[in-house]
Amino acid sequence: xxxxxxxxLGQRVDRALATITAGPAPAxxxxxxxxxxxxxRRVVRTGAVAVLAALTLIFPAxxxxxxxxxxxxGPAAQELTVNRLGPIARNGVIxxxxxxxxxxxxxxxxxxDPVAQAKGLPPTGRLGTRPGGSxxxxxxxxxxxxxxxxxxxxxxxxxxxxxxxxxxxxHRLYPVAWHGHSYIGLVLPWNLAMARLTAYSRHGELAxxxxxxxxxxxxxxxxxxxxxxxxxxxxSATVATGWNAGTQDxxxxxxRIGPWGTCLLNQAGYSGIWCRPTLSYPANAVxxxxxxxxxxxxxxxxxxxxxxxxxxxRNGKTTRLHVLHVGGQGFYALSVVxxxxxxxxxxxxxxxxxxxxxxxxx
Amino acid sequence: MDRGAEAEFSEFMHSHWLQLVRLGYVLTGDKGLAEDLxxxxxxxxxxxxxxxxxxxxxxxxxxxVMVNAxxxxxxxxxxxxxxxxIIPEPAPADATRRSDDRVTLMAALLSLPLGQRSVVVLxxxxxxxETQVAEMLGCSVGNVKSQASRALAKLRAGADLGGGxx
Numbered sequence: 001x002x003x004x005x006x007x008x009l010g011q012r013v014d015r016a017l018a019t020i021t022a023g024p025a026p027a028x029x030x031x032x033x034x035x036x037x038x039x040x041r042r043v044v045r046t047g048a049v050a051v052l053a054a055l056t057l058i059f060p061a062x063x064x065x066x067x068x069x070x071x072x073x074g075p076a077a078q079e080l081t082v083n084r085l086g087p088i089a090r091n092g093v094i095x096x097x098x099x100x101x102x103x104x105x106x107x108x109x110x111x112x113d114p115v116a117q118a119k120g121l122p123p124t125g126r127l128g129t130r131p132g133g134s135x136x137x138x139x140x141x142x143x144x145x146x147x148x149x150x151x152x153x154x155x156x157x158x159x160x161x162x163x164x165x166x167x168x169x170x171h172r173l174y175p176v177a178w179h180g181h182s183y184i185g186l187v188l189p190w191n192l193a194m195a196r197l198t199a200y201s202r203h204g205e206l207a208x209x210x211x212x213x214x215x216x217x218x219x220x221x222x223x224x225x226x227x228x229x230x231x232x233x234x235x236s237a238t239v240a241t242g243w244n245a246g247t248q249d250x251x252x253x254x255x256r257i258g259p260w261g262t263c264l265l266n267q268a269g270y271s272g273i274w275c276r277p278t279l280s281y282p283a284n285a286v287x288x289x290x291x292x293x294x295x296x297x298x299x300x301x302x303x304x305x306x307x308x309x310x311x312x313x314r315n316g317k318t319t320r321l322h323v324l325h326v327g328g329q330g331f332y333a334l335s336v337v338x339x340x341x342x343x344x345x346x347x348x349x350x351x352x353x354x355x356x357x358x359x360x361x362x
Numbered sequence: 363m364d365r366g367a368e369a370e371f372s373e374f375m376h377s378h379w380l381q382l383v384r385l386g387y388v389l390t391g392d393k394g395l396a397e398d399l400x401x402x403x404x405x406x407x408x409x410x411x412x413x414x415x416x417x418x419x420x421x422x423x424x425x426x427v428m429v430n431a432x433x434x435x436x437x438x439x440x441x442x443x444x445x446x447x448i449i450p451e452p453a454p455a456d457a458t459r460r461s462d463d464r465v466t467l468m469a470a471l472l473s474l475p476l477g478q479r480s481v482v483v484l485x486x487x488x489x490x491x492e493t494q495v496a497e498m499l500g501c502s503v504g505n506v507k508s509q510a511s512r513a514l515a516k517l518r519a520g521a522d523l524g525g526g527x528x
Binding site: 016017021022025033037041142 | 376387407408409411413433482486487500504
């Protein structure tokens with residue numbers, strides 16, 4: 001395809017679309033709808049924080065039991081079946097079954113670094129050939145509002161995995177080989193969260209993961225626990241919150257630590273979740289975890305020694321950023337136009353500078 | 363939201379409305395849905411306008427909302443209605459060759475799968491880079507390249523796009 005053809009196509013699409021006309025923008029309806037979205041977001045945010053705080057205070061054991069595998073009243077039942085496939089993928093098929101009686105198939109495309117596809121769903125990103133680090137499996141997720149496609153490479157020592165869903169059902173997944181590497185793949189309904197993922201060798205349980213699940217977000221599996229090892233306690237705290245100058249818009253960054261790892265949630269207009277394994281970072285570490293080209297809300301993790309971070313803005317002003325310490329890690333958050341920050345310096349409680357850099361911290 | 367921001371949003375909304383409806387039309391193949399999609403995206407933008415304004419690229423935000431919302435809607439409605447590649451208002455019998463080209467191109471575009479159509483529109487009509495398209499669609503750059511390649515091959519075959527302009 002020559003660049004001439006591509007440019008020509010753009011111009012031709014432009015000419016074709018010139019025939020599409022529209023009346024004036026329905027300004028009043030758009031603004032009314034926008035205000036309603038804003039109100040609903042505030043109500044949901046306030047309600048969720050209140051409910052979570054109450055439940056954490058009153059029923060901590062009950063909460064954990066529900067996640068661990070109790071029989072919570074899950075969403076409307078959607079019957080999932082998973083077929084056991086042969087050890088070698090035929091035509092790239094690494095998973096199949098039915099969902100509410102309708103067949104689903106997960107197929108790999110590509111040989112060395114495949115993507116997973118399922119009918120009616122967007123493909124995953126490149127899966128790679130092995131899980132990251134020592135994880136038994138690395139799951140890549142793609143999906144629509146109706147279903148999720150999960151697929152990923154499996155470590156050679158894994159004989160099978162089980163997945164427990166929020167409705168209590170447990171499904172067994174056997175790795176399928178594709179061009180010398182093992183993969184699993186399945187399709188889940190969007191509203192049925194994964195409660196637990198367990199990896200087994202031929203001799204017994206290897207590790208398990210409690211995915212971090214939030215409504216309208218893909219499940220996050222970043223942390224694997226060995227059977228019998230102590231389960232990390234659940235901690236939830238607000239890292240920072242504030243009002244954008246001159247507006248009624250509130251931003252808020254919350255950290256949730258637990259068996260799933262450490263997750264930072266942006267509960268402002270742009271909702272987002274960033275999860276990392278819960279690690280012991282170097283004492284002077286400052287690591288930014290939020291990402292995205294249009295995010296003004298910056299959040300990250302620090303080592304134990306970082307008490308506060310001083311920012312120098314491009315207009316010459318300086319501002320001090322508090323670091324919240326919970327669960328052996330420090331957390332910071334701010335709302336700023338990222339290219340307005342010239343540099344940052346991290347300090348100990350004694351006021352000693354221990355790390356620095358340019359741009360936003362981390 | 364303060365008056366300045368409100369006025370700025372209003373200007374953005376009115377100046378972008380037609381382009382957003384056209385984008386919606388290519389994505390959905392239906393003018394009514396296109397207007398709904400544009401309205402949804404602008405309402406979402408209005409609800410977070412101060413942040414979007416500070417981030418500095420409201421165009422990208424609104425387009426992303428449209429693409430993602432359409433993907434969601436597409437999943438919901440795909441059983442009930444299928445895009446046929448036939449536009450609802452065909453050109454009149456005495457249309458010129460130029461409008462025939464337009465009709466043919468729109469039909470060819472609408473016959474593409476949603477993913478390929480989104481890539482074509484974002485990449486070639488809105489002149490976004492492959493990286494920007496990948497970011498917006500939540501896929502890899504390689505995936506954008508392959509989708510674009512397949513889409514262009516189909517368009518060439520189906521709409522005689524091998525030649526030059528109109």
